Amino acid sequence: MKENDIRTYSRNTELVSERREHIAKSVAPLFVKQGYERTTIRDIAKVCGMSMGHLYYYIGSKEDILGIMMDYDQHFYTDFVKQMIASYDSLSPTDALIKVIDDLYRGMAGIPDFTRFFYQEMKNLQRDARRVIMDRERTLMAEFEKMLQRGCDSGEFVINDLTLVANTIIVTGHMWVLRKPLFARGYLLDDYIRYQTENILKSISAYPKKKPEAQD
Amino acid sequence: MKENDIRTYSRNTELVSERREHIAKSVAPLFVKQGYERTTIRDIAKVCGMSMGHLYYYIGSKEDILGIMMDYDQHFYTDFVKQMIASYDSLSPTDALIKVIDDLYRGMAGIPDFTRFFYQEMKNLQRDARRVIMDRERTLMAEFEKMLQRGCDSGEFVINDLTLVANTIIVTGHMWVLRKPLFARGYLLDDYIRYQTENILKSISAYPKKKPEAQD
Amino acid sequence: MKENDIRTYSRNTELVSERREHIAKSVAPLFVKQGYERTTIRDIAKVCGMSMGHLYYYIGSKEDILGIMMDYDQHFYTDFVKQMIASYDSLSPTDALIKVIDDLYRGMAGIPDFTRFFYQEMKNLQRDARRVIMDRERTLMAEFEKMLQRGCDSGEFVINDLTLVANTIIVTGHMWVLRKPLFARGYLLDDYIRYQTENILKSISAYPKKKPEAQD
Amino acid sequence: MKENDIRTYSRNTELVSERREHIAKSVAPLFVKQGYERTTIRDIAKVCGMSMGHLYYYIGSKEDILGIMMDYDQHFYTDFVKQMIASYDSLSPTDALIKVIDDLYRGMAGIPDFTRFFYQEMKNLQRDARRVIMDRERTLMAEFEKMLQRGCDSGEFVINDLTLVANTIIVTGHMWVLRKPLFARGYLLDDYIRYQTENILKSISAYPKKKPEAQD
DNA sequence: CATGAATGAGGTTTCATTCAT
DNA sequence: TATGAATGAAACCTCATTCAT
Numbered sequence: 034m035k036e037n038d039i040r041t042y043s044r045n046t047e048l049v050s051e052r053r054e055h056i057a058k059s060v061a062p063l064f065v066k067q068g069y070e071r072t073t074i075r076d077i078a079k080v081c082g083m084s085m086g087h088l089y090y091y092i093g094s095k096e097d098i099l100g101i102m103m104d105y106d107q108h109f110y111t112d113f114v115k116q117m118i119a120s121y122d123s124l125s126p127t128d129a130l131i132k133v134i135d136d137l138y139r140g141m142a143g144i145p146d147f148t149r150f151f152y153q154e155m156k157n158l159q160r161d162a163r164r165v166i167m168d169r170e171r172t173l174m175a176e177f178e179k180m181l182q183r184g185c186d187s188g189e190f191v192i193n194d195l196t197l198v199a200n201t202i203i204v205t206g207h208m209w210v211l212r213k214p215l216f217a218r219g220y221l222l223d224d225y226i227r228y229q230t231e232n233i234l235k236s237i238s239a240y241p242k243k244k245p246e247a248q249d
Numbered sequence: 250m251k252e253n254d255i256r257t258y259s260r261n262t263e264l265v266s267e268r269r270e271h272i273a274k275s276v277a278p279l280f281v282k283q284g285y286e287r288t289t290i291r292d293i294a295k296v297c298g299m300s301m302g303h304l305y306y307y308i309g310s311k312e313d314i315l316g317i318m319m320d321y322d323q324h325f326y327t328d329f330v331k332q333m334i335a336s337y338d339s340l341s342p343t344d345a346l347i348k349v350i351d352d353l354y355r356g357m358a359g360i361p362d363f364t365r366f367f368y369q370e371m372k373n374l375q376r377d378a379r380r381v382i383m384d385r386e387r388t389l390m391a392e393f394e395k396m397l398q399r400g401c402d403s404g405e406f407v408i409n410d411l412t413l414v415a416n417t418i419i420v421t422g423h424m425w426v427l428r429k430p431l432f433a434r435g436y437l438l439d440d441y442i443r444y445q446t447e448n449i450l451k452s453i454s455a456y457p458k459k460k461p462e463a464q465d
Numbered sequence: 466m467k468e469n470d471i472r473t474y475s476r477n478t479e480l481v482s483e484r485r486e487h488i489a490k491s492v493a494p495l496f497v498k499q500g501y502e503r504t505t506i507r508d509i510a511k512v513c514g515m516s517m518g519h520l521y522y523y524i525g526s527k528e529d530i531l532g533i534m535m536d537y538d539q540h541f542y543t544d545f546v547k548q549m550i551a552s553y554d555s556l557s558p559t560d561a562l563i564k565v566i567d568d569l570y571r572g573m574a575g576i577p578d579f580t581r582f583f584y585q586e587m588k589n590l591q592r593d594a595r596r597v598i599m600d601r602e603r604t605l606m607a608e609f610e611k612m613l614q615r616g617c618d619s620g621e622f623v624i625n626d627l628t629l630v631a632n633t634i635i636v637t638g639h640m641w642v643l644r645k646p647l648f649a650r651g652y653l654l655d656d657y658i659r660y661q662t663e664n665i666l667k668s669i670s671a672y673p674k675k676k677p678e679a680q681d
Numbered sequence: 682m683k684e685n686d687i688r689t690y691s692r693n694t695e696l697v698s699e700r701r702e703h704i705a706k707s708v709a710p711l712f713v714k715q716g717y718e719r720t721t722i723r724d725i726a727k728v729c730g731m732s733m734g735h736l737y738y739y740i741g742s743k744e745d746i747l748g749i750m751m752d753y754d755q756h757f758y759t760d761f762v763k764q765m766i767a768s769y770d771s772l773s774p775t776d777a778l779i780k781v782i783d784d785l786y787r788g789m790a791g792i793p794d795f796t797r798f799f800y801q802e803m804k805n806l807q808r809d810a811r812r813v814i815m816d817r818e819r820t821l822m823a824e825f826e827k828m829l830q831r832g833c834d835s836g837e838f839v840i841n842d843l844t845l846v847a848n849t850i851i852v853t854g855h856m857w858v859l860r861k862p863l864f865a866r867g868y869l870l871d872d873y874i875r876y877q878t879e880n881i882l883k884s885i886s887a888y889p890k891k892k893p894e895a896q897d
Numbered sequence: 898c899a900t901g902a903a904t905g906a907g908g909t910t911t912c913a914t915t916c917a918t
Numbered sequence: 919t920a921t922g923a924a925t926g927a928a929a930c931c932t933c934a935t936t937c938a939t
Contacts, residue, residue, distance in 0.1 A: 068284075086916080087921070194444045217412065519900070585801055629873070734911080
C-alpha cells in the first residue's frame with residue numbers, strides 16, 4: 034500500500050509523484066461528498082482532467098487511489114509531529130500545548146476532506162493500510178501523552194488519564210471539521226480554538242484560575 | 250423517510266414492524282464492517298435469514314434499509330431525551346449531568362453499530378433523512394445546553410461557550426465507540442465514563458478542587 | 466388453448482366458467498392500459514377481488530388468462546356471425562348490410578377493451594391461439610364476402626375486390642375504438658356509423674345517388 | 682423524449698446518431714415479433730451486435746429505445762407531409778390524392794415494423810412520447826382534410842365528413858401491413874393500392890362512373 | 898374454498914478495466 | 919503519452935408460482 038508499490042507505466046518518478054498528488058487532492062472532495070464506492074472512474078478522471086485510460090497510467094486500480102490519499106494525508110501528520118517535538122524544548126508545557134493545539138486544529142481544518150475521509154472510508158482500506166492509520170494515530174497520541182507528562186512532571190498539569198486527554202485533544206480537532214454545521218452560523222475557527230483550549234486547560238491545570246484568560 | 254413511507258406488500262403492520270426491526274439489527278454490523286455500498290442484497294438477505302425476494306416484501310429498495318436503521322436509532326435518542334428532561338427537576342445540575350452522561354455513554358455503547366453507522370454512512374442518506382439526523386443532534390445539544398445553563402444559573406458551572414461544551418459531551422460518548430481500539434487493551438467503559446466525567450466537570454466547575462475525587 | 470384445457474382445482478364446472486368470465490372482464494381494461502406483460506398477478510388478483518393463491522384455483526398460469534379472454538371475445542363473434550347469416554334471407558342485400566354493420570360496430574364498441582386487446586397482445590398469444598384468432602377473422606371476412614356477393618348477384622353492388630371491401634368494413638369497426646381520440650371531442654358513434662355506412666355504400670353501389678341519404 | 686435528451690457517454694454526436702439509427706432498425710423486427718416487454722436487453726444487444734454494456738453507452742435505459750424508434754419513424758412522416766404539400770399546387774385534387782395515397786401506402790409498407798410497432802406498443806411509450814404520436818397523426822389527418830376540401834371546393838368531391846375520410850385513407854395504409862396475412866397468398870401491394878384507391882374515390886367522387894376503370 | 902408469506906430465476910443496469918488507435 | 923469505445927461480471931430488483939395455514 035506504499036505509494037511505491039502502485040503500478041505505473043511511467044518511468045518518470047517525479048512526474049508520477051506529482052500526478053498522484055494531483056489525483057489525491059482532486060478526488061478528496063468527491064470521495065467525501067459521495068463516498069469512495071459511489072465515485073466512478075469516470076468521475077475521477079473528470080475531476081483530474083484526464084481520460085480514464087490515462088488515469089490508469091498512474092494507478093493500477095481504483096483502490097490504489099485510497100493508498101495515494103493516505104500517503105498524502107500522512108505527510109501532514111509526519112510534518113506536524115516533527116514540529117511538535119521541536120516545541121518541547123523551546124516552550125513551557127502549557128505554552129507548548131497551546132501552540133501545538135493551535136497548529137494541529139488549523140492544519141486539520143486546512144485539509145477537511147482528508148480528515149473526513151478517514152472517518153468515512155476506513156472500512157474501504159486494505160488491512161495493512163488500516164494499520165498504517167492506526168499506527169499514526171497512536172504515534173500522535175503518544176506524542177501528546179509525552180507532552181502532557183512533561184506538564185505533570187513540572188507540576189503544571191494534573192491529569193487522571195493521559196491517554197484520554199490526548200485523545201480528547203485530537204478528536205476536538207476533528208470535530209471542528211465534522212460537526213461545524215451543528216454550530217451557529219458564522220462560528221469562527223479562532224473562537225473554537227480559543228474556547229476549546231480554555232476548556233482543555235481547565236480540565237488539566239494544577240492551579241486553575243476561576244475564569245482563565247477572560248481578559249483576552 | 251419515515252418507516253411508514255417505505256413500500257411493503259404486506260398489510261400486516263405488526264409483522265412488517267417486527268421484520269424491519271429484525272432487518273435493522275441484523276444488518277447494522279455488516280454495514281459498519283464493510284460499508285453500505287459494499288454490502289450486497291445477497292449479504293443482507295443472508296444475515297436476515299430470508300431470501301432476496303422476501304426481503305423486498307418488507308422494503309422498497311436497498312436504500313430504505315438506511316431509513317429503517319435511522320428509525321430504530323432514533324428511538325434511542327427520543328427515549329433518552331425524555332428521561333434526560335425528567336432528571337432536571339429531581340437532581341442538582343452537577344448530579345443531573347453526571348447521571349445523564351452515564352446514561353448517554355452506556356446507551357451509545359449499547360448500540361455501537363448504529364453510532365458508527367452515522368459517522369460512516371451519512372453521505373448515503375437521502376437529503377431529508379440527513380436533516381432528521383441533524384435535527385436530532387441539534388435537539389440533543391440544545392437539551393444539554395439547557396442543563397448546563399441551569400448549572401450556570403445556580404452558580405455551580407462557569408462556561409465560556411455552552412454549545413461547545415454540549416458538543417464535547419456528546420462527542421465524547423461517540424468516541425468510546427469509535428476510538429476504543431486506540432486505548433490500552435482491556436480499558437473499561439466504567440473507567441472511561443468516570444475519567445471523562447471528571448475532565449468535563451473540571452472544565453466547567455465554578456469551584457474546582459485541586460485534585461477532585463483523588464481519594465477514589 | 467381451449468378453455469377446457471386450462472387447469473383448475475375445482476370440479477364445479479359452472480362456478481369455474483363463471484369465475485373465468487369474471488376474470489376476463491375484470492382484467493381486460495388493465496391489459497389494455499398497461500399491457501399483458503406489465504400487469505402482475507398481484508394486479509390481476511386485486512381487480513378480480515381474490516387472493517393470488519385463489520386465482521390459481523381457476524387458472525394454471527398467467528398465460529391462461531389470455532386464453533380465457535380469447536374465449537370470451539370469441540362468443541361475441543360467434544353470436545354475431547349467426548345473426549348475420551340470419552339476415553341473409555329476411556332482408557335485401559343493401560338493407561342487410563346496413564343492419565349488420567350497425568350491429569357489428571355497436572357490438573365492437575361495447576367491448577372496446579377486447580377489441581384493443583387483440584391489436585396489442587397478439588404477439589403474446591401462443592401459436593395455436595393466434596391461429597384461432599386468424600380463423601375467426603377469416604370466417605368473419607368470408608361471411609361479409611358472401612353477403613357482398615349476394616349484392617353483386619342481385620345487381621345492387623359493383624365491387625372490384627370482395628375481400629378488400631369486407632376487410633374495410635371490419636376494420637372501420639375497429640377504428641372507432643382505436644382512433645376515436647383523434648376525432649373531434651364529443652363525436653358520436655351514431656354519426657360514425659351513419660357516415661361510414663354511406664361511404665361504404667357509395668363505394669360499392671351500382672346506382673349511386675349524387676348525395677345519398679342527404680335528406681336524413 | 683427527443684433523441685437529444687437521451688443519456689450517452691460519448692461526446693461524438695455523429696457516432697451516437699449513427700449507432701442509434703442502427704439500434705432502431707435492428708430492434709424493430711424483434712419488438713414487433715415478441716413485443717417490447719418480452720425482448721430482453723440481451724436480445725437487443727445481440728441483434729445490434731454489441732455487448733450489453735456497450736449498448737448502454739448510447740442509451741440511458743431500455744425505454745429510451747422506444748424514443749429512438751419514434752424519432753426514426755417521425756422522419757418518414759415529416760418528409761411525407763412536406764412532399765404532400767408540394768403536390769397541392771402541381772396537380773388536380775383527384776390526381777394529387779391518387780399520387781399521395783400511392784406514396785403513403787408504399788412508404789408505410791417500406792417500414793412495416795415501425796407501422797406495426799405503434800399499434801402494439803403505444804401503451805409502453807411515455808406520456809409525452811404518446812402525445813408526439815397523436816400530434817403527428819392529427820397533423821397527417823389535417824393535411825388530408827385540406828386536400829379533400831380542395832376537391833370539394835373544385836366540385837370534384839362530395840364528402841359528408843372530411844375527418845372520417847381522411848382517417849380511412851390513413852388507416853387503409855396501415856391495414857396493408859397489419860392485415861396482409863388475412864388476404865389471399867401472393868396478393869400484391871400494387872393491386873391493394875389500385876383497388877383501395879378506386880373504392881375511396883368512388884365514395885367521394887361527385888360524378889361517379891358506373892364501373893370506373895373496369896377496362897384495366 | 899381462501900389467504901398471503903416465501904422463493905429464486907431472470908430481468909435491467911452499472912462500472913472497473915483494457916486496448917486499438 | 920493520451921483517448922474513449924468496448925467488455926462482461928455482478929449489482930439491484932421484480933414477479934409468477936407454491937404451500938402451509
